[in-house]
Amino acid sequence: MSVYPALKSHLKPLLLLVDDMPANLHLLAASLKADYRIKTATNGSSALDLAGREDRPHLILLDVMMPGMNGIEVLRRLRNNPETGEIPVIFVSADASEQSQLDTLELGADDYLTKPVVPTILMARVRNVLQRKRVEQQLRLAAHVFDHSGEAILITDRTNQIIEVNAAFTNLTGYTQEDVRGKNPRILACGRTTPEEYQAMWQGIRDKGIWKGELWDRRKDGGIYPKLLTISVVRNHHGAVDFYIGSFADITEQKAAEERIRHIAHHDNLTGLPNRLHLSVALEQSLASARREQSGLALMFIDLDRFKIINDTLGHNIGDLLLIEASRRLQGCVRASDVVARLGGDEFVVLLDGAGVAMDAAASVAHKILHSLGQVYTIEGHALHSTPSIGISIYPDDGSDAETLMKHADTAMYHAKERGRNNSQFFTAAMNAAADERMELERELRLALLEKQFELYYQPKVVTGDGTLSGVEALIRWQHPLRGIVPPDKFIPIAEETGLIEAIGAWVLDEACQQLAAWKSAGIGCGQMAVNLSAHQLRSADLIDQVAACIKQYGIEEGELELEITESVAMTDPKRAIVQLQKLRALGVHLAIDDFGTGYSSLAYLKLLPIQTLKLDRAFVRDIETDANDAAISAATIALAHSLGLSVVAEGVETEAQQAFLSSHACDLLQGYLFGRPEPAHVWTERWQAG
Template sequence: MPDATRNEVICEKILIIEDDAGFAELISSTLTDGGYAPHSFSCGDAAFRWLSSNSASLIIIDYTLPDMTGAAFVERMHELGLTIPFVMVTGRDDACLAVEMMKTGACDFMVKDTTFLDRLPTVVSRTLLEAATRQKLKIAEMSLRQSEARLTRAQKIARMGSWEWNIRSDEIYWSDELYSIFGFTPGDPQEIRMEWLYTLIAPQDLTAFKKAMLNSVKTCQPFNINYRIITKGGEEIVVSSQGEVECDGEGRPCLLSGTTLDITARIRAESEIQQLINYDTLTGLPNRSLLHDRLHLAIAQAARDKNLLGVLILDLDRFKGINDTLGHRAGDKLLKAVAVRLEACVRETDTLARLGGDEFVAILVGVSHVEGITKVAKKILSIISEPIYIDGHEIYSTCSIGIAVYPMDGDDSHTLLKYADLAMYQAKDLDRNNFQFFSREMNIKVLERMMLENSMRKALEREEFFLVYQPQVDTRSGQITGMEALLRWQHPDLGLLAPDKFIYLAEENNLIIPLGEWVLRTACRQNKAWQDEGLPAVRVAVNLSAKQFGQYHLDQVIASTLMEAGLDPQYLELEITESTIMKDAGQNTIILQKFKDMGISLAIDDFGTGYSSLSYLKHFPISRLKIDRSFVKDITTNPDDAAIAEIIIDIARSLKMNVIAEGVETRAQMQFLSFNNCVEMQGYLFSRPVPADVFANQLRNGLKY
């Protein structure tokens, strides 16, 4: 679509050089609809004759012409000194040709395919905008060079501010020009001391200034430093000071002298050039150039941190209609308002950029789950759909968002932007005002999440949750000493779901408390029922989430559950993760002691995967440490895992705690653990998690492994 930021589109003359008259007419018609003034020619010579007396803002040229190739046309342009931006068009998708043309200066390379006319307005708009930006940059650079030339002439005919510092007497001399730079009347104050000078230097630069001066005196070497000062009038300016040390006959420093120049104007000019190079002139957001730099860095950081990275491309829906109806000035104001709203949806560490026209890009860094990207996309859709008031008009706008995720969809900036763009067009095809992930698999995951969110609240009422039990075994006797109660969800549409598919949603939606209480109540009742049947009495281990552990009066809830089930507290074990206990170690010690006083057994789950202070650990009333399955998996082949397991076993023994290993799947693992005095284990070697009736038979008949 035409770029809304250009207020004089009708003045843009575009030269079309295409020997296919029908295709040239289609290009001309498309550009006319976009508000441009096209001029068509079927050969290169005719185009050059027209250019000899006319000017064009852009040339669209077919690579294959009757009288010359596109390359020959470009070469002749260069010989004539013509610097008109051009877009090369060809009927074949040739990557080598595209690279060759881009090297000759082509702004873009387009293939005559079925989407050519749809893509053409965007390519033209972007090319003209980039050309305008380059022209502004050229003017700014010329202005900077002129300013530097004037400054050079001024330095030849006028003194800069000069100064001297007598190191031995601490006397300082300033020239009249230096007084003026600092905003003082020459000679006032008459006596200048270094401590007074320090008060005029911006605090953030003072340390560097002192270091440069003292280092120069110490080494008798010249110095040159730029720093900020606060003038007498309170204005902050940037100055450049350079000086040299004079030494006496014995080589000792005695005088430091030099000059100081106000470089504020130069610094501002350089800053303005950088702004033009890297930032969009309308919204102030990073432009396409800076976006690629930021995305490249973000990908590298995500690779180091092993995080996800979200790339969102969003396009305002039906923006052209708003632009055409209310005018370009209103369109510009709408884009500015949208940019402000988008900035409120992302963090300072993220990047928000404008590609041009009504397209924006957001780079979301430090993402651990795809759901985090989904939240931002929903927030953007919501905030953009709110009315915007411009020039007395209430404007309702929506947007379509395409999302690509590193590393699943690609590991370079070009691929991620390409796939996010494709996903954005998919979103537009689906009635707009929505977001789409590039990969079909991710769209399925998002739909699954929505389905889970909608059905989870009623799942307890519908009795869709159930428990399975995995035995814990004393490998010396082969007897079952306990079991872990594990939650499952028989979803009516998605089938059997393990906890990793829905527990995080329960925590986000605050359903983990009632769900956790149901698990505790069901496990206690089942254990008591087995005991009433005369089966061996063993403990049942139940996991407590971080939110459950922080629940008010949790000890009363558990005591009530045990009383209701009629289960002796010694047959209940609560498993709490290492990280949960350490969040507020002092307060948690009190809570854990209450459980211990009730007779409940306590275990630290996944021990070794988090961070524990041994000084706190010895004070926790813990009965059992549980070696995480990640260490057990390669315990017989990985020396590091083996060493960690041995350390955990030694810690448990020294603190008079029991130890149990989970995830034991092979006899070799079992033998290694047994040899190192870890005799209690659970894992597939003994039994998978099984339904209540199967576990009852295991209690009754024992295990075979």
């Protein structure tokens, strides 16, 4: 393709004036320099050189009769060179004969002027040739775009008869130009576009001169496809319509992609269930229907018990497979018209709607879910149990809008967990007050962590035989600025559910070790410092580093720090617990099982745990004098521990009779109100200082 220099908006067009007479060049330049940039040449060779440079001229004014290389030869060489072949040339000659003008025009000249040149005529001719060249460029570009566009293009006349189509049109529709010329574009219609849609299209074209939208068409082979169509109007100088230009593309793949995106946006990626967004839309639609028909609906919040423990201990892959199986079971418990959605994590929602939905129907579905999800999950060789806790709200009894129903079902679900898990609870007004209280307590708990409202109290452990101090257990207390002291059983469960327990546990460990170091430095002997570990802490990858850091920072010697874990925590994932406890033992930490007898320890695992102490739970000590079963269990536990080489601490010792029984069965250490209540560090310090 020949190259013609593009006109830049900030520069005047460049003209090359060629004449062997400097006087002629001066006259031409004087007429043109106000509107154009000027270059001059006095011979053919110089003209060709200047025309071939990077800053090529937009037009050449060329003298015909020059010594050496005349203007005719210069024109021939310009046209034969791809770089200069498109530059327009106006001949300027003293020869005014018609034949001379004809000959040069046939050779490719764009215009012919005779000397002497009239300045106004010169200006008009130059302007016209440049304008014509611009139009030619635009037409050539438009033709190239038309022929090579990836979009199908059709042009119709003012009566909407097709006069031209491009190759992309033929490739897309199967119709050739001969097939459609002179016909109305309605031959492409498939019947899926309504008359109202066509009317709206033409109204848009009339009002704005352009319309863009989606239509459905039929190919020549009968295939139906969606297209994105743009129609624009071409008007003449009088404003009347000359042509309509339509360009369109097959958007089948785009529509499929949009549908995939829409599905992804409304469905859970793991289980394929509807997600929170989909549920929100479905719930609003069901509520609107229930209001019209004066019917009911039920919303069920379902949380999988112990799922987080399974996920953390066995890995996300096992957890994901369990969620997939749980979603399958849930779908099997409801009708096809009901909605089962996953909100995230192990939280699911079931929406039951229809005229027959009431408390009895919801209770029946909840019973099915409890039974189905309560069955063992066999996943990659693991036999797993993850029962559901279900909260239920009913429209209109428990709320008239989606937000309220969701909130109340969630509240009922938490109540089900508090009732021991693996059960269903219908929402009641009393639950709402409890939920509000819990949310406020959670907010205040986060604030307490930031404002250091926690304090450690220390309770003594004594040797059974002589009552000498063996050690102390660090017990957390929350010094609330308004509520006073908040007991651990009120805030520890919330801390565990929210994940705050890890930060709180880390603070307790550091504070207890710091206090132990302070007492040692002051010459105050407290024996062994015992600190409780939560399930979250034991599972944490940071635990070993945290303990090691405290030991190093505070100079804790081997055996001075005891970490207590509950029996249920150790048995949740005994293999992992063994690994973690072995690492702690290697740091010189003393290890104890707390609340022994209240869980479900396997003796096979118990003997593998690298522990040194069992703590007999206060539940067995409380009635040890009057309950033969408690007495037998306590005696057997002490004997079992000693046979395994473990020492025993009895918790909750409050009477001398309890002390006597435990002493008679060789219990090693005693802890309880009989020997001292938990007290803050400064009280211990003052007592020791007082002697």
